[in-house]
Ligand SMILES: NC(=O)c1ccc[n+]([C@@H]2O[C@H](COP(=O)([O-])OP(=O)(O)OC[C@H]3O[C@@H](n4cnc5c(N)ncnc54)[C@H](OP(=O)(O)O)[C@@H]3O)[C@@H](O)[C@H]2O)c1
Ligand SMILES: [Zn+2]
């Protein structure tokens with residue numbers, strides 16, 4: 001029952017990791033004890049969650065209440081009886097430390113991944129090690145040297161740690177190729193190596209963006225398959241890197257469509273990180289140096305640099321907030337950057353995921369808002385969303401009454417089928433702005449300068465938005481009680497195929513949000 005020293009190498013691993021400031025090793029140790037909620041095989045769980053704490057507690061019990069037995073069990077064959085006072089004190093101190101450690105190990109470490117807590121515990125263990133040393137000096141080293149007894153288990157710990165580290169994987173619903181884009185397979189995948197600024201998030205729900213469909217169906221061309229898409233993610237931060245300051249473990253957070261930029265270039269320093277030349281997407285991008293393809297939110301976890309992890313205000317339910325992280329931001333950023341506000345007449349083309357949030361945010365920003373849809377099918381919804389007016393492009397002369405009256409139009413259309421750009425642009429006042437965020441498949445359309453000569457309008461585009469804008473948007477939504485219209489769908493292979501087909505047919509009001517992650521990936 002020399003169990004009381006059985007944590008030896010595990011602690012040494014942690015100590016070495018911290019002394020070496022090796023974040024990877026440190027987190028491997030953390031993972032090994034399942035702090036982050038990753039699944040380990042049952043034998044390992046049994047050992048770390050049950051056997052080890054019980055053994056430690058038993059060791060403490062004997063060392064404190066029955067020292068002769070303790071000494072016998074630890075093969076201190078030459079232990080004198082009665083136990084000398086100095087030895088007795090040393091053992092009692094050790095017992096206290098074991099007891100504290102068993103409790104800490106069982107409770108604290110398993111409920112937090114905050115490295116500061118881990119470092120504090122490590123310090124306590126260091127003190128305990130001095131207790132061990134003192135005991136050795138009094139009783140002789142043989143009590144720790146019997147490799148055939150319990151202590152032998154120590155020698156396997158390092159190998160175990162590396163094994164556990166190597167199997168740190170996430171699970172997600174991946175598509176294998178564009179020709180089978182309705183077949184989702186639940187696979188394990190290797191996330192990118194954990195960096196000092198990274199946050200691991202256990203996903204709770206994820207919105208289904210039009211881009212997910214373009215990507216898996218091959219509409220945007222070649223992709224890095226197998227791929228789990230999804231970039232409207234809300235979940236819980238379960239682990240943060242040692243240099244993370246923006247996010248705390250346990251916080252409810254979101255991740256959108258972007259997961260990396262250099263944070264050092266002219267654009268990054270200007271709150272234009274979404275336009276950084278080194279920007280990487282949340283899914284389908286290749287992480288430099290590793291060759292690992294980023295995987296999105298149809299997964300158990302996502303690992304993201306803190307800059308692209310956003311605390312979600314309490315007032316926003318997760319499924320309401322999730323679609324804002326791509327669709328909402330894609331609408332919000334061009335609205336605020338192009339002067340949407342009181343006294344402005346703003347049009348939103350396309351009442352889909354982005355479009356309906358565009359109406360909600362343009363209204364919240366104080367503009368007069370017009371929804372511009374293809375038919376009247378969504379007119380009632382548009383009014384409910386707060387639109388002041390509605391135009392259906394299928395109507396004859398639909399634009400006539402409004403020619404040269406709009407200050408700004410955000411175009412979210414995801415296809416150019418029957419798309420009459422001239423008719424839309426005629427709506428703009430002099431130097432009015434047309435900002436396209438939709439990214440239709442195919443070659444695009446031709447533009448003639450004459451088209452925008454009549455009003456001298458500006459044609460532009462917009463990509464996602466900055467961290468600053470994301471935080472401001474979420475706060476605005478919380479303050480004004482803005483509610484995304486979501487259809488919640490439990491995530492599984494069958495439902496994913498169904499909703500992709502429905503999205504393809506434009507049959508959603510107005511955003512699917514995948515839920516019930518715990519049924520697929522555990523609590
Ligand atoms: N720029 C960015 O940063 C960014 C970010 C995210 C997504 N996107 C892109 O934005 C587009 C929209 O995404 P989403 O998630 O909002 O998609 P969505 O929910 O499918 O909505 C697209 C809407 O576009 C309208 N539309 C479709 N075909 C049209 C056509 N031929 N002419 C006119 N309107 C048409 C439809 O509205 P009506 O039924 O009302 O006509 C439809 O509801 C996608 O291409 C997506 O990839 C861009
Ligand atoms: Zn998106």
Ligand SMILES: [Zn+2]
Nearest residue numbers: 262265268276
């Ligand atoms: Zn940059």
